[in-house]
Amino acid sequence: MNWNKLNDPIDIENFMDLFGGFHDSCLKELYMWTETFVDEDLSMSMSVNLDTCVRVLFQRQAREPSAIELLFKGVTHFHIHPREDGQDSIVYGAKLVLKEGLFYWAEDEDWQIDQPFLHPVSWISAKEVHWRDASSWMGEEQRYGVLRDEKNL
Template identity: 80%
Template sequence: MNWNKVNSSTDIENFMYLFGGFHDSCLKELYMSTETFVDEDLSVSMSVNLDTCVRILFQRQYRDPSAIELLFKGVTHFHIQPRSEDQDSIIYGAKLVLEEGQFYWAEDEEWQINHPFLHPVSWISAKELKWRDVSQWMGKEQRYGVISNEENL
């Protein structure tokens, strides 16, 4: 499972074509991390760089590929908008653009960078973007971690 770095608008066009513009897909899981941590001696270690990374697993109802993982590095904005109870969680089309050195992904083709909260959708922006085919990750199984003993939650 090799990572493919997205460098240009042409890379974006090719990727969006390959994954069908996210049509009939869903956001299955996501994982966010930073380089900041508290050591065993309780000292804090942190980066002065944009150190937030987000990995997102998408699955879709088509093959080749049927699941992909996006890796956003140097995240500058991260907005998750869960669907309401009366809405499905299917993504019918997404937007992915490179503008002024940042990658923007939004779960709606109509989403606008200059009015990001006009439509309440999930969106993210970051300095770097990579993707990989994880078609073997189809199904219900969680890939980014499982809560142990869910009965006690």
Template identity: 80%
Template sequence: MNWNKFNNSTDIGKFMDLFGGFHDSCLKELYMSTETFVDEELSMSMSVNLDTCVRILFQRQDRDPSAIELLFKGVTHFHIYPRAENQDSIIYGAKLLLIEGQFYWAEDEEWQIDQPFLQPISWISAKEIYWRDVSPWMGKK
């Protein structure tokens, strides 16, 4: 399962076509990491770079691919908005943009970059994005 890097808007368009614009998908899992750690001697090591990475697993009700993982490197904003009780978690369509060297993913096609916090949706921005087909990862586990 090799990672595919997004380099430009053409890559984004091809990917969005391939994954159906995230129509009828869901965010299954999310993992965040940094390069900061405490070693065995209890010394802390930190990076001065944008070292936050986020991996997100999406599944959808379609094939080829039915599951993908996005890897965001150099995360600059990370906004998760969980659904309310008795509200479904279906993503009906998402937005993926490249603006001035920054990638943005939002769980709604109508999301506006000029008002990112006014909309009750999850979104993330990062310096780099990669994707890979993980269709064998379908199901509850």
């Protein structure tokens, strides 16, 4: 699976057309990491760069592709708003825009950059966005890791 980088509004438009604007999709999984870590000798190693990255797996009720993975690099904001009990988690349509050097993805077509918390939706902004076809990752199987001791919860 090769990564495709989004560079400009034309790339965004083509990608959104390819994935149907995220219509009837769901955010299946996500994984976040940084370059910061504590070594075995307990010394801390950290980057002075914008080093937060997020991978997100989306599945949808359509083919070609039926699943995609987004990679956000240089994340500047990450806001996840889970649905309340009794509400579905379907993404009916999403927004992806490039503004002033940052890419913004939101799970609502009506979401506005200048009022990001007006509506309770998940959204993310980052310096780079890459995507790849993950259609072979359909179904309930977890791709980013399994909670090994969930029986002990």
